[in-house]
Amino acid sequence: MAKINRIRTFAMALIFIGIFIMYIAIFVFRENPILMSIAMIIGFLSVMSSALVYLWIGMQSMKTIQVTCPSCEKDTKILGRVDACMHCNEPLTVDKSLEGKELDPRYNRKSFQPK
Numbered sequence: 001m002a003k004i005n006r007i008r009t010f011a012m013a014l015i016f017i018g019i020f021i022m023y024i025a026i027f028v029f030r031e032n033p034i035l036m037s038i039a040m041i042i043g044f045l046s047v048m049s050s051a052l053v054y055l056w057i058g059m060q061s062m063k064t065i066q067v068t069c070p071s072c073e074k075d076t077k078i079l080g081r082v083d084a085c086m087h088c089n090e091p092l093t094v095d096k097s098l099e100g101k102e103l104d105p106r107y108n109r110k111s112f113q114p115k
């Protein structure tokens with residue numbers, strides 16, 4: 001899956017988990033104000049961190065390179081040295097030396113050199 005899509009899914013999950021925890025806090029821990037406050041705080045933090053992840057995605061998106069996927073011929077974005085097409089999951093790279101090689105997330109580290 002393309003990295004940006006994956007991070008977006010993660011941020012989305014965080015929002016739902018946060019709302020779910022707050023829901024439990026209100027309806028399950030009603031009788032216990034301490035448990036309720038703790039659960040509310042955890043739920044709130046989860047929603048807040050999701051907002052931060054969204055902000056971070058926004059900043060990361062500016063660093064992406066717009067390319068046309070050779071496989072499905074749609075426009076997609078590459079984040080880092082290797083990424084997958086947002087439409088067909090075709091592994092894509094902007095690094096000529098990595099062309100034709102298996103998609104490996106380690107290529108995004110500067111120190112990692114493929115053999």
Ligand SMILES: [Zn+2]
Nearest residue numbers: 069072085088
């Ligand atoms: Zn594609």
